[in-house]
Amino acid sequence: MINDIVVKVRDLHVYFYTNQRCNKVLNGVSFDIKKGKTLCVVGESGCGKSVTANTILQLLPELSRIEKGSIEYQKDDQLIRIDQLQKNGKQMRKLRGEDIAIIFQDPMTALNPVYTVGHQIREMIFEHIPNLNKKQAFERSVKSLAEMGISAPEQRDREYPHQFSGGMRQRAMIAMAMSCAPKVLIADEPTTALDVTISAQIFDLINELKTQHETAIMLITHNMGVVAEMADEVAVMYMGNIVEYGKVEDVLTQARHPYTRALLRSIPVLGKGKDQVLEPVRGMTPDPFNRPKGCQFCPRCDFATELCENKMPPETFIDENHYVRCFHHEEVIKHAK
Amino acid sequence: MFNYIVRKLLGMIPMLLVITFLIFVGIEMMPGDVIDFLIPMDELARMTPDEVNQVREALGLNQPMLFRYFSWLWGIVRGDLGYSMQNSVAVSKLLLDRLPATLELSIAALLISTFLGSFLGVISAIRKGKIADNVLSMAGMIGVAIPQFLFGLVCILVFGIYLKWLPVGGRFLPGKEAFFERLEYLIMPAMVLGISMTAGVMRYSRASMLDSMNRDYVKTARSKGLSEWKVNLFHGLRVAYTPVMVLIGFRLPMLIGGSLVIEQIFQWPGVGILFTDAIRSQNTPIIMSVGLFMVLIVLVSSLLVDVLTAVLDPRVKLS
Ligand SMILES: Nc1ncnc2c1ncn2[C@@H]1O[C@H](COP(=O)(O)OP(=O)(O)O)[C@@H](O)[C@H]1O
Ligand SMILES: [Mg+2]
Numbered sequence: 001m002i003n004d005i006v007v008k009v010r011d012l013h014v015y016f017y018t019n020q021r022c023n024k025v026l027n028g029v030s031f032d033i034k035k036g037k038t039l040c041v042v043g044e045s046g047c048g049k050s051v052t053a054n055t056i057l058q059l060l061p062e063l064s065r066i067e068k069g070s071i072e073y074q075k076d077d078q079l080i081r082i083d084q085l086q087k088n089g090k091q092m093r094k095l096r097g098e099d100i101a102i103i104f105q106d107p108m109t110a111l112n113p114v115y116t117v118g119h120q121i122r123e124m125i126f127e128h129i130p131n132l133n134k135k136q137a138f139e140r141s142v143k144s145l146a147e148m149g150i151s152a153p154e155q156r157d158r159e160y161p162h163q164f165s166g167g168m169r170q171r172a173m174i175a176m177a178m179s180c181a182p183k184v185l186i187a188d189e190p191t192t193a194l195d196v197t198i199s200a201q202i203f204d205l206i207n208e209l210k211t212q213h214e215t216a217i218m219l220i221t222h223n224m225g226v227v228a229e230m231a232d233e234v235a236v237m238y239m240g241n242i243v244e245y246g247k248v249e250d251v252l253t254q255a256r257h258p259y260t261r262a263l264l265r266s267i268p269v270l271g272k273g274k275d276q277v278l279e280p281v282r283g284m285t286p287d288p289f290n291r292p293k294g295c296q297f298c299p300r301c302d303f304a305t306e307l308c309e310n311k312m313p314p315e316t317f318i319d320e321n322h323y324v325r326c327f328h329h330e331e332v333i334k335h336a337k
Numbered sequence: 338m339f340n341y342i343v344r345k346l347l348g349m350i351p352m353l354l355v356i357t358f359l360i361f362v363g364i365e366m367m368p369g370d371v372i373d374f375l376i377p378m379d380e381l382a383r384m385t386p387d388e389v390n391q392v393r394e395a396l397g398l399n400q401p402m403l404f405r406y407f408s409w410l411w412g413i414v415r416g417d418l419g420y421s422m423q424n425s426v427a428v429s430k431l432l433l434d435r436l437p438a439t440l441e442l443s444i445a446a447l448l449i450s451t452f453l454g455s456f457l458g459v460i461s462a463i464r465k466g467k468i469a470d471n472v473l474s475m476a477g478m479i480g481v482a483i484p485q486f487l488f489g490l491v492c493i494l495v496f497g498i499y500l501k502w503l504p505v506g507g508r509f510l511p512g513k514e515a516f517f518e519r520l521e522y523l524i525m526p527a528m529v530l531g532i533s534m535t536a537g538v539m540r541y542s543r544a545s546m547l548d549s550m551n552r553d554y555v556k557t558a559r560s561k562g563l564s565e566w567k568v569n570l571f572h573g574l575r576v577a578y579t580p581v582m583v584l585i586g587f588r589l590p591m592l593i594g595g596s597l598v599i600e601q602i603f604q605w606p607g608v609g610i611l612f613t614d615a616i617r618s619q620n621t622p623i624i625m626s627v628g629l630f631m632v633l634i635v636l637v638s639s640l641l642v643d644v645l646t647a648v649l650d651p652r653v654k655l656s
Contacts, residue, residue: 057560088565096562104553112554112572113652114579123571124561160651176561 005074006183006216007033007056012069014055023288025051027240028069030315033184036214040227042263043237044285049220053186057096058087075099098128101177102186106193107169111161118157121145121176128180141179148175148205167198174205185209186218203230224267228252236260239286239296246322256318256329258301261336295325303328338647341655342640349636353629360628361406364621371398374618375422396422409625419622428626431611438508439600439607442526443592449531451585454538455578461539462546463569473539480536489529489602496525506604526603530596542581549577579649586642590635593627
């Protein structure tokens with residue numbers, strides 16, 4: 001069981017030092033990414049989802065750093081402390097693409113406009129399998145395009161990104177990410193820039209990777225509907241913390257954090273009919289440079305007390321796999337019933 | 338591509354006609370009479386109006402302006418650039434004497450500024466906010482602020498007169514005209530001109546590189562495990578240098594006009610002095626020929642920029 005954990009993140013703190021000010025973007029984030037499972041990270045924009053994803057690959061911009069915490073990667077029998085590797089050093093670079101691959105939100109800008117799609121895939125292949133010859137590499141890039149459902153892959157391989165549609169580009173990005181058969185795929189809001197039907201196709205593709213290749217998947221989204229559809233496990237993030245974490249069925253049906261509940265109320269539920277009341281989450285996200293002292297959600301919370309204002313609630317385990325950062329989680333769940 | 342180039346070249350013809358005609362009218366409207374520059378003062382004073390008129394007649398100055406423009410144009414079509422009004426030397430001979438010197442100097446300077454400017458700009462962008470970047474930005478600002486002639490004179494003082502490393506002016510010693518023998522004459526003017534043109538290229542390529550390095554595809558490249566130099570070179574720079582190439586293309590016309598000041602300071606026997614003299618004395622055939630040449634370079638450079646952009650950026654289609 002424990003061997004199924006591929007990436008283990010514990011108490012991760014990441015701070016940004018922009019404009020002489022410190023932005024404490026992540027304040028103690030812990031989660032696991034497991035083989036053949038999808039972890040969905042959900043939360044409003046600006047809560048630190050992308051930063052979490054980029055930190056795993058040490059792709060953070062300058063002026064930011066891991067202050068505290070650990071990121072462990074289980075490579076076969078070997079345990080690698082990613083947080084201790086040099087940022088763009090040889091070991092870190094070897095993990096990128098070969099072990100952990102990432103795709104980004106906007107496939108329009110994530111591909112380089114001046115190279116053919118095939119060239120960009122082969123760049124990755126050559127980096128990690130340098131002894132291939134040109135023909136083998138070409139076959140491999142064509143194969144990975146074909147596997148992602150791109151028709152006429154040999155011809156597509158020679159085309160430039162601007163000749164692809166948005167959905168096709170995201171497929172090409174996934175083809176690139178999967179070309180070296182990584183153990184982990186991180187997808188940072190992969191369908192936000194795409195329309196609904198195309199999104200559904202991309203999600204199907206990601207599910208296929210999970211079942212067929214047992215890829216461990218970390219899927220970032222701001223949409224609870226996607227969580228319900230895709231997740232095995234969920235991490236709900238708010239202002240640099242995971243406020244609730246657990247198996248998808250637990251979190252969706254037994255949500256114990258007021259923020260999780262608020263998020264759930266803000267999306268339509270299938271089968272509940274047309275006249276369900278949708279409430280957007282009340283209030284505004286605080287200024288990241290001027291964060292509340294205690295629980296970050298406190299100013300927007302119905303259950304807030306003086307304790308919440310002054311102290312950040314610790315991770316409280318409901319059971320082995322389910323934790324919540326709320327002093328009043330008992331009350332929250334009682335209130336809901 | 339071929340069709341495009343042919344079409345563009347044909348399209349240049351009406352433009353050349355209009356512009357050269359405007360230059361011709363411009364010369365016509367300059368104050369003063371050409372005769373005053375052609376015949377020395379005291380001689381002119383002794384001549385009768387009839388005699389003066391004879392000279393005019395001989396030079397064709399009494400013909401209507403349109404007639405003179407078209408006879409110049411007819412000459413150009415036949416490959417005849419005309420004769421200097423001052424001493425009746427063929428303009429083609431004058432240009433052949435002078436043009437290689439100017440081109441030599443400005444091509445050297447253009448190469449120096451292009452390579453130095455883009456190299457320093459890229460370094461500056463990669464090391465943004467670090468010491469190297471700050472020093473280079475400062476140097477760039479000083480470079481833009483210092484006038485060419487001052488920079489040239491200081492260099493002559495230091496390297497020519499004080500240190501005696503390089504000759505202070507001229508292009509070669511008589512009899513020693515092989516390229517390597519005159520190289521030492523070229524170094525200082527080319528460096529002064531080149532360095533004074535560098536700051537602009539440097540600032541532009543720094544901005545372009547920074548813009549490119551902030552794009553998502555650079556992050557994608559990094560996420561593939563590419564090393565930093567590959568990320569910077571093959572992704573950052575590869576996209577950044579298209580606009581830099583465009584800038585350099587638009588600078589090509591400087592090949593003729595840009596070295597004027599430097600030619601004067603270093604007594605470089607180029608077109609610069611010939612051209613300024615010609616303008617001062619309203620020597621129409623010379624002005625027209627050099628003007629035509631400049632306009633041609635401007636038009637051809639913009640065509641070159643178009644073609645280059647299409648070659649460098651697959652998104653651009655020539656049409
Ligand atoms: N490159 C950056 N420079 C400065 N601050 C950043 C940068 N990227 C993210 N941040 C800050 O980190 C916080 C979280 O951002 P992000 O992880 O992008 O949010 P999201 O959950 O929408 O992906 C925000 O407060 C944002 O201002
Ligand atoms: Mg994001």
